[in-house]
Amino acid sequence: MLELYHWEPNGSGLKPLIALHEKQLEFHSHYVDVPALEQYRPGFLKPSAETRLPLEGEGPILIHDGRQITESLFIIEYLEDAFAGTSLRPAEPILHARILAWARFINEVLMPAVSTLGCRAYLAPKLKGFDRATLASLLERVPTKYLREAWQSAFDNSYPDDLIEDSRRKVALGVRRLEDALSSAQWLVGSSYSLADIDAFSICNSLPTLTPELVSASATPRLLQWLARMRERPAVHAALALSRTGKPEQAFAPGAEHARWG
Amino acid sequence: MLTIYHWEPNANSGKPILAAFEKGVEFDSRYIDMLAFEQHAPEYLKVNPNGTVPAMIHDGVLVPESTVMMEYIDGSFEGPKLRPDDPFERWRMRWWCRYFDQVIGPSISMFGWSFFVGPAMRTRDPEELKARIERIPLKERRIAWSKAIYGTFSPEEMAESGRRIAAGVEHLEGALSERAWVAGHSYSIADIAGFNMMAGLPLMNPQVVNDTVTPHILEWLRKINERPAIRRSFALGRTELVKRYAHLDRRSGAAAGGDHA
Numbered sequence: 001m002l003e004l005y006h007w008e009p010n011g012s013g014l015k016p017l018i019a020l021h022e023k024q025l026e027f028h029s030h031y032v033d034v035p036a037l038e039q040y041r042p043g044f045l046k047p048s049a050e051t052r053l054p055l056e057g058e059g060p061i062l063i064h065d066g067r068q069i070t071e072s073l074f075i076i077e078y079l080e081d082a083f084a085g086t087s088l089r090p091a092e093p094i095l096h097a098r099i100l101a102w103a104r105f106i107n108e109v110l111m112p113a114v115s116t117l118g119c120r121a122y123l124a125p126k127l128k129g130f131d132r133a134t135l136a137s138l139l140e141r142v143p144t145k146y147l148r149e150a151w152q153s154a155f156d157n158s159y160p161d162d163l164i165e166d167s168r169r170k171v172a173l174g175v176r177r178l179e180d181a182l183s184s185a186q187w188l189v190g191s192s193y194s195l196a197d198i199d200a201f202s203i204c205n206s207l208p209t210l211t212p213e214l215v216s217a218s219a220t221p222r223l224l225q226w227l228a229r230m231r232e233r234p235a236v237h238a239a240l241a242l243s244r245t246g247k248p249e250q251a252f253a254p255g256a257e258h259a260r261w262g
Numbered sequence: 263m264l265t266i267y268h269w270e271p272n273a274n275s276g277k278p279i280l281a282a283f284e285k286g287v288e289f290d291s292r293y294i295d296m297l298a299f300e301q302h303a304p305e306y307l308k309v310n311p312n313g314t315v316p317a318m319i320h321d322g323v324l325v326p327e328s329t330v331m332m333e334y335i336d337g338s339f340e341g342p343k344l345r346p347d348d349p350f351e352r353w354r355m356r357w358w359c360r361y362f363d364q365v366i367g368p369s370i371s372m373f374g375w376s377f378f379v380g381p382a383m384r385t386r387d388p389e390e391l392k393a394r395i396e397r398i399p400l401k402e403r404r405i406a407w408s409k410a411i412y413g414t415f416s417p418e419e420m421a422e423s424g425r426r427i428a429a430g431v432e433h434l435e436g437a438l439s440e441r442a443w444v445a446g447h448s449y450s451i452a453d454i455a456g457f458n459m460m461a462g463l464p465l466m467n468p469q470v471v472n473d474t475v476t477p478h479i480l481e482w483l484r485k486i487n488e489r490p491a492i493r494r495s496f497a498l499g500r501t502e503l504v505k506r507y508a509h510l511d512r513r514s515g516a517a518a519g520g521d522h523a
Binding site: 049050055067070071074077078081082094096097098100101104107108257259260261 | 331
């Protein structure tokens with residue numbers, strides 16, 4: 001029995017939704033209202049010793065045989081290790097290594113930047129009018145300091161200029177790298193679709209709306225074609241159809257932390 | 263043919279080295295003297311254009327990132343398994359590797375650079391250092407080096423790193439009080455990553471890691487320190503750095519005691 005706790009199909013929450021559909025695994029979906037901080041309210045799933053420290057911010061949680069699995073990319077790796085069926089991971093070690101190297105860049109550079117820009121554009125306005133006293137008591141339950149501060153920034157709509165500038169630089173860097181990689185290939189790693197495509201797509205699906213000056217038919221034709229190719233896949237289509245707002249590409253919550261140095 | 267370009271067998275450089283020795287894989291060791299900036303020299307940039315250490319080449323192909331190199335070594339060669347078979351333990355191995363890479367490692371290395379690399383650098387010619395920094399390919403590494411060289415980590419940054427190390431140590435002590443190894447029943451690349459990051463802590467942060475407060479971490483470090491592969495790994499060191507780990511040697515009788523540290 002598989003259960004997935006997730007919010008809108010965007011960012012880290014989108015990754016396992018695509019993988020579960022690709023692998024045609026039955027699962028019970030728990031839709032979590034993340035901007036209402038449902039995950040910190042009494043009665044919500046109690047984290048395990050392993051999952052009490054989130055490393056990618058507000059990410060999805062898979063439950064399999066009573067055990068919690070977190071970190072969206074590692075949820076897909078887990079599904080690959082635990083279930084037969086359509087493989088999303090090439091058998092050759094060098095291709096797996098390249099997937100993991102992309103994953104580090106995506107999780108430590110691109111995702112924090114996209115998340116910062118997305119939270120500023122969409123989450124902060126949504127949180128206006130949130131009761132301050134309720135907020136204070138919920139924030140106390142956020143398990144790590146950086147994540148608490150990321151929520152606080154969204155509530156205060158306070159994003160320093162240098163953070164925004166740095167985030168734009170990182171998105172531009174990521175977009176350039178993806179465009180380069182896709183200029184000579186249909187998929188990010190090797191000759192077939194893999195979990196690297198799921199990983200990157202989940203973070204990039206919002207970019208044509210969020211940063212149109214960086215991602216467009218004229219600036220990044222290959223990237224746009226790849227996004228379209230991804231959306232044509234039945235599994236990706238099914239995952240995006242789970243949106244309740246109708247605008248998954250505008251669903252943002254605090255993500256992974258910006259690297260502190262070097 | 264496997265070649266590993268590395269600095270001291272410690273932190274990130276120590277990871278692929280120890281994984282290869284554990285696996286029983288022969289490799290060509292190329293020592294890159296980081297304190298002489300050999301990692302930014304043109305001949306090295308031909309190997310790894312990012313100018314970061316370690317780098318690994320297998321049959322002419324570059325394998326990126328130290329944690330990734332360990333998975334690659336385990337997946338590509340015969341020898342003892344360095345990743346658990348059980349999918350849940352394997353997930354736990356990946357979780358801890360990410361935690362070491364993203365949270366604990368950068369905090370520990372801020373201390374290491376501040377107390378070891380920085381002071382060693384400040385004995386050099388300032389003009390030469392400036393030129394060296396300008397030659398670094400990645401912006402992030404340029405910032406890191408200049409902070410380390412000029413000792414400009416702010417007190418807040420150092421305090422935050424200290425807080426993270428303490429929190430990470432507490433988390434790891436909890437895990438190791440429940441099981442023998444980081445991921446579960448077997449020694450894995452998560453232990454290799456953890457040892458390479460944390461083996462110096464009983465000396466560098468003795469009030470946080472000692473026999474009284476963190477007995478399970480100390481036992482785990484000593485157990486890994488006794489493995490034949492770690493002896494071979496340390497033998498590749500050229501500075502005093504790995505001698506700092508003598509405190510883990512049970513025969514020396516040196517206790518890592520918090521009370522009198």
